[in-house]
Amino acid sequence: MRDLLPPAVAVAVAGPDDWSGQLHAAEAACLGERAVDSRRRDFTAGRVCARRAMVALGLRPVAVPAAADRAPVWPAGLVGTITHTRGYCAAAVARADEIRAVGMDAEQHRELNPGVRRLICLPEEDEQVQRLPPGIHWPAVIFSAKETVYKVWHPVVGSWLDFHDALVHLDPDAGAFTAQISPARVADTRVVDPPTVISGHFAVDANLVRTAATLTLR
């Protein structure tokens, strides 16, 4: 993830011990006592990584509770993002006076089943996939890019974004993507200067698709 984000963003990727690290009381309260072990481990690794990223920014590591909708609640003055998928977890944090929003997503690199693919991809994206080089499950990259887009969009705008509300264009040579947000969704927001395009980078290896994006300050 480090290579996918600008230097102003601190990134931490979980090591083997982080999945069984310590939670702050405020975080444990959000997780709840009845969380299954896999959920507890993912949640814990995300919080441990978030604190390591704060330290990398020169800040005191503090708790990151979760809102009722599970969005992380970053301390005042910070923006951040967390992702986890089987065997991989990362968090990224930046100062809010340097970066408006940051999003990151990791997914398994595999074929999407046709039903999921229809839910995720617009017809224009399906056409694009036909023209992209073979060897990569491009719909999985589009899926991950859209999850990243949502993680950038939601903290700024506060509203839902459906998978068909963003049209993703992939540039395989640059490892970059842009997501055009549907004009109707943009018009429906109440924030000043809502994002209309969210741009980021992606990387794919045998196991994982990783995507990340930031929104810069104007």
Ligand SMILES: CC(C)(COP(=O)(O)OP(=O)(O)OC[C@H]1O[C@@H](n2cnc3c(N)ncnc32)[C@H](O)[C@@H]1OP(=O)(O)O)[C@@H](O)C(=O)NCCC(=O)NCCS
């Ligand atoms: C929220 C969502 C994007 C998470 O993605 P995911 O692939 O399921 O899971 P990941 O492991 O990558 O990310 C999970 C983390 O996202 C973060 N997250 C959850 N809700 C969030 C929100 N509204 N905004 C930002 N981050 C959020 C949390 O930190 C969570 O980890 P935690 O519960 O351990 O703290 C996804 O579950 C979702 O609701 N998607 C539908 C909306 C969407 O993606 N629309 C596409 C628009 S183009």
